[in-house]
Amino acid sequence: MKSNRKFVSGDEAVALGVRLARPHIISAYPITPQTIVVERLADFVEDGSLKAEYMHVESEHSAMAAAMGVSSVGARAFTATSSQGLLHMAECVHYASGARFPIVMMNANRSIAVPWSIYGDQRDSLSMLDSGWIQVYVEDAQEALDMMIQAYKVAENPEVMTPFMVNLDGFVLTHTYEPIELPEQEMVDQFLPMYQTGNKMSMDEPKSLCFSTSPADNQEFKVMQHMAMEGSVDVIRQVDAEYGKVFGRSYHGLTESYRCDDADAVLMTLGSVTGTVRCVVDELREKGFKVGVFKIRFMRPFPKDEVMALGKAVSKLGVLEKNISFGNEGTVFTNVNSALMALDTKVQSKNYVGGLGGRDITKDHIRAIFMDLLNHDRFEERVEFIGMGCEINE
Amino acid sequence: MRPKVKSYKQPSKLSEYPSTPAFESGHLVSKNAGWRTFKPVVDAEKCVGCLRCYLVCPDGVVARTKDNKVEIEYDFCKGCGICAHECKVEAITMVKEADEDEI
Numbered sequence: 348m349k350s351n352r353k354f355v356s357g358d359e360a361v362a363l364g365v366r367l368a369r370p371h372i373i374s375a376y377p378i379t380p381q382t383i384v385v386e387r388l389a390d391f392v393e394d395g396s397l398k399a400e401y402m403h404v405e406s407e408h409s410a411m412a413a414a415m416g417v418s419s420v421g422a423r424a425f426t427a428t429s430s431q432g433l434l435h436m437a438e439c440v441h442y443a444s445g446a447r448f449p450i451v452m453m454n455a456n457r458s459i460a461v462p463w464s465i466y467g468d469q470r471d472s473l474s475m476l477d478s479g480w481i482q483v484y485v486e487d488a489q490e491a492l493d494m495m496i497q498a499y500k501v502a503e504n505p506e507v508m509t510p511f512m513v514n515l516d517g518f519v520l521t522h523t524y525e526p527i528e529l530p531e532q533e534m535v536d537q538f539l540p541m542y543q544t545g546n547k548m549s550m551d552e553p554k555s556l557c558f559s560t561s562p563a564d565n566q567e568f569k570v571m572q573h574m575a576m577e578g579s580v581d582v583i584r585q586v587d588a589e590y591g592k593v594f595g596r597s598y599h600g601l602t603e604s605y606r607c608d609d610a611d612a613v614l615m616t617l618g619s620v621t622g623t624v625r626c627v628v629d630e631l632r633e634k635g636f637k638v639g640v641f642k643i644r645f646m647r648p649f650p651k652d653e654v655m656a657l658g659k660a661v662s663k664l665g666v667l668e669k670n671i672s673f674g675n676e677g678t679v680f681t682n683v684n685s686a687l688m689a690l691d692t693k694v695q696s697k698n699y700v701g702g703l704g705g706r707d708i709t710k711d712h713i714r715a716i717f718m719d720l721l722n723h724d725r726f727e728e729r730v731e732f733i734g735m736g737c738e739i740n741e
Numbered sequence: 742m743r744p745k746v747k748s749y750k751q752p753s754k755l756s757e758y759p760s761t762p763a764f765e766s767g768h769l770v771s772k773n774a775g776w777r778t779f780k781p782v783v784d785a786e787k788c789v790g791c792l793r794c795y796l797v798c799p800d801g802v803v804a805r806t807k808d809n810k811v812e813i814e815y816d817f818c819k820g821c822g823i824c825a826h827e828c829k830v831e832a833i834t835m836v837k838e839a840d841e842d843e844i
């Protein structure tokens with residue numbers, strides 16, 4: 348297989364992946380730490396290496412509105428955002444999924460104000476979990492690039508027709524340079540043919556798009572949207588497997604399990620922190636501790652089957668996440684426990700929340716988490732904040 | 742020409758619905774004037790047939806009669822009053838639906 352090796356940042360990897368997917372139009376508004384994505388795409392359009400229209404719109408709300416317009420004529424749309432930008436476009440984010448426009452968007456995970464912060468946590472996209480978008484969280488630049496191509500293939504599947512958000516941890520991934528393999532354009536063209544849909548604005552077959560319904564029919568459309576998202580589980584697995592065959596890299600479907608088979612304790616992760624946890628797992632395994640890491644790649648559709656299978660095999664599960672649903676617990680933890688509820692056996696689970704506002708999650712923190720999981724049979728605390736800079740008052 | 746309302750049978754299966762909220766244009770399943778509080782009433786004597794109201798109506802429900810006057814399709818008029826506001830000779834009056842009989 349022919350391929351080129353390149354040394355790029357996560358943002359540049361996204362831009363290269365998007366170029367390979369050949370969108371017709373990019374609607375963009377820059378926001379840190381996504382900016383490099385839209386800058387590189389602008390360069391590609393200017394140097395002619397990407398034949399697309401580039402729309403520099405006046406806000407993120409407009410970026411998504413424009414992407415919907417693009418999608419409504421059956422063209423391929425791309426946009427990217429982050430943090431407050433994602434929240435600003437929230438109204439259109441729901442609109443796009445209800446309209447079943449297969450838009451692909453990159454989101455650079457970044458904390459939400461206030462206190463103001465440009466650094467990374469995952470509260471932005473997790474707060475949009477109910478918006479009807481497929482959400483994947485990638486671990487490195489290569490996965491980011493590969494997912495831009497897979498995303499269109501999944502989103503545009505006639506049974507799915509659902510927009511797709513690819514999430515990268517702000518700065519940790521978006522601004523870190525890594526070597527990547529760049530697939531050949533011809534192979535991508537074969538893997539990802541042009542988008543075809545009958546549900547578009549067309550002079551030959553005029554259609555009304557995004558119509559209104561009364562309460563007598565509205566729920567049916569929402570149920571169909573839900574069923575399409577649930578059905579996308581199989582499509583995601585198939586597309587990933589096919590990608591693996593063609594390009595030599597697959598990502599194990601909706602989750603990736605590492606050294607979990609005989610583990611006494613497993614830590615579940617989302618996004619780039621997985622790499623650090625994997626290193627700690629290797630270290631601890633050498634010392635004889637049976638630990639593993641379970642990477643949740645997709646938050647929507649939620650990988651219920653995979654989480655349940657893990658819950659059957661392992662008795663102690665930690666969930667490490669960079670968000671908090673104020674007044675409750677981490678959102679990933681809630682979703683994991685909901686899947687575990689369907690099991691007959693009771694699994695001990697505990698939530699470790701850290702990295703808020705871009706704070707580092709270190710190997711020391713992760714070692715301490717594994718020791719906490721291994722040394723306790725019952726967890727008194729359900730949620731523990733890790734990496735606090737000071738004592739929490741009792 | 743405004744599309745006509747076509748009869749609509751409530752689907753008994755999800756598969757009978759369109760797969761996305763998109764369907765052939767011009768397929769109306771219900772009248773759309775239920776929310777109107779005021780309705781525009783045209784005084785044919787005053788109307789000079791300039792068709793300004795025809796141009797500005799956001800719902801395209803002002804129709805032209807043979808003698809170049811105007812007529813409003815009340816089944817689809819939302820009662821926004823733009824036509825009345827824009828008519829230079831004040832040929833259109835917004836009348837509260839409930840008071841209609843008193844005119």
Ligand code: SF4
Binds near residue numbers: 783790792828832
């Ligand atoms: S704007 Fe007034 S005068 Fe002109 S056509 Fe309409 S009702 Fe008649």
Ligand code: SF4
Binds near residue numbers: 780781801802
């Ligand atoms: S009231 Fe509004 S909707 Fe009705 S005819 Fe006048 S402009 Fe059109």
